[in-house]
Amino acid sequence: MMSSSSQSYVNAAKHGQNISVQRTKILLLGTRRSGKTSIQQVLFHHLPAKQTFYLEPTMRVAKHEFDTVIPLEIWDCPGNITVDSLGASLADFATIIFVIDIRDLYQQPVSKLVEFIVAACQVNPDINFEVFVHKAEKLQEDDKIENFRQIHERVVDRLADESPEYEQVPLNFHLTSVYDHSLQEAFSRVLHKLIDSLPYLEDLLNVFCLNTSSPKAFLFDTASKLYLATDSSPVDQATHNLCCDYLQMLTSFGPLYKSNAEGDIRAHLFSPTPTPPPTATPSPPSFSTSPSSTLKACVQSPPHTPSNLPLDARNAKPLFYPSAATSLSPSHPGTTLSYHLVTPHLALLALLPTTIYDMRRGLVEWNVVWFREGVREIWEVEKERSNAEGV
Ligand SMILES: Nc1nc2c(ncn2[C@@H]2O[C@H](COP(=O)(O)OP(=O)(O)OP(=O)(O)O)[C@@H](O)[C@H]2O)c(=O)[nH]1
Numbered sequence: 422m423m424s425s426s427s428q429s430y431v432n433a434a435k436h437g438q439n440i441s442v443q444r445t446k447i448l449l450l451g452t453r454r455s456g457k458t459s460i461q462q463v464l465f466h467h468l469p470a471k472q473t474f475y476l477e478p479t480m481r482v483a484k485h486e487f488d489t490v491i492p493l494e495i496w497d498c499p500g501n502i503t504v505d506s507l508g509a510s511l512a513d514f515a516t517i518i519f520v521i522d523i524r525d526l527y528q529q530p531v532s533k534l535v536e537f538i539v540a541a542c543q544v545n546p547d548i549n550f551e552v553f554v555h556k557a558e559k560l561q562e563d564d565k566i567e568n569f570r571q572i573h574e575r576v577v578d579r580l581a582d583e584s585p586e587y588e589q590v591p592l593n594f595h596l597t598s599v600y601d602h603s604l605q606e607a608f609s610r611v612l613h614k615l616i617d618s619l620p621y622l623e624d625l626l627n628v629f630c631l632n633t634s635s636p637k638a639f640l641f642d643t644a645s646k647l648y649l650a651t652d653s654s655p656v657d658q659a660t661h662n663l664c665c666d667y668l669q670m671l672t673s674f675g676p677l678y679k680s681n682a683e684g685d686i687r688a689h690l691f692s693p694t695p696t697p698p699p700t701a702t703p704s705p706p707s708f709s710t711s712p713s714s715t716l717k718a719c720v721q722s723p724p725h726t727p728s729n730l731p732l733d734a735r736n737a738k739p740l741f742y743p744s745a746a747t748s749l750s751p752s753h754p755g756t757t758l759s760y761h762l763v764t765p766h767l768a769l770l771a772l773l774p775t776t777i778y779d780m781r782r783g784l785v786e787w788n789v790v791w792f793r794e795g796v797r798e799i800w801e802v803e804k805e806r807s808n809a810e811g812v
Pocket of ligand 1: 479
């Protein structure tokens with residue numbers, strides 16, 4: 422059985438409704454040393470923030486490909502690039518990210534940004550403009566807010582000077598730094614506008630939260646630590662940071678753990694056709710990292726193998742799905758942060774009441790299976806679509 426959210430996405434994809442078919446291009450612009458290459462390297466190449474200090478200046482446009490739910494192509498540009506020297510039409514880009522050093526209150530970055538906005542609006546009215554007011558951690562809270570406000574005001578004023586019609590151009594401003602998770606949060610929000618399947622992923626997360634009494638759940642890309650979707654409750658920065666830290670810890674230490682279920686098909690934790698969850702099914706973890714945190718792994722056949730999948734996908738070996746959990750507060754009732762890998766590169770991170778996680782583990786895992794199945798179907802459609810287009 423297919424969840425209604427993923428089923429409607431598959432149907433929409435089959436009918437080719439509103440679905441982009443090319444590698445989505447993002448243009449990374451800004452004046453010299455504003456931090457463009459650092460952003461790209463920290464997010465997509467795991468470069469430690471401190472090592473960005475040693476990055477060489479970018480002399481020509483560098484194109485970086487990154488595959489997540491949608492295939493991306495990020496163009497890192499030199500500081501002196503102009504609309505004419507870019508070598509591509511601005512119509513080819515879905516998003517322009519303009520990086521401004523938060524301490525740079527001079528006219529140059531604002532003029533450059535305005536030049537690109539005016540040129541882009543003429544050829545591509547649907548383009549998204551994102552302004553990363555970067556290196557935010559350099560300033561104290563009050564100065565940070567003041568500089569952010571001034572940069573915002575100057576851009577809006579300069580656009581109004583160009584023509585009143587540009588006052589309506591939607592610009593999204595974000596405070597970012599490579600030294601904390603504000604960069605991941607800002608880039609996640611940029612990405613959300615580009616993912617056609619976002620409403621379907623959000624629906625799946627909402628259903629998961631409803632069924633498991635979870636106050637917050639995210640679908641993360643494990644490589645970049647960007648969240649691709651979350652449920653409809655507001656994102657609180659502390660919770661987001663916590664999830665990023667946990668994901669980082671698991672991806673750093675994960676390879677040290679070996680599943681004793683690996684290679685043993687009989688070790689499936691879930692039956693191929695899930696039955697309704699029992700009310701309480703405590704399942705002891707395979708590994709204990711500390712009294713309050715657990716990491717376990719299971720080999721799982723998909724609960725349902727759609728007959729429309731390619732033959733090699735249907736005959737594929739069972740996938741390996743590690744999961745982990747840690748207790749956030751030992752006090753009663755307490756909260757548990759859980760991690761479940763749902764595709765080779767996507768993970769569900771959810772806050773759960775500890776009572777639910779401890780006493781109704783079957784309910785949680787049953788919902789994870791269905792969430793995983795929904796995401797997997799959406800992911801397969803995206804993958805097939807990209808392959809069909811030769812991306
Ligand atoms: N404090 C702080 N420094 C940063 C941050 N991001 C980048 N930097 C530093 O800014 C400097 C320039 O970074 P780059 O990534 O090379 O900047 P760029 O915009 O690609 O520079 P060009 O290639 O010359 O255009 C480096 O010394 C980085 O360490 C940040 O968030 N905070």
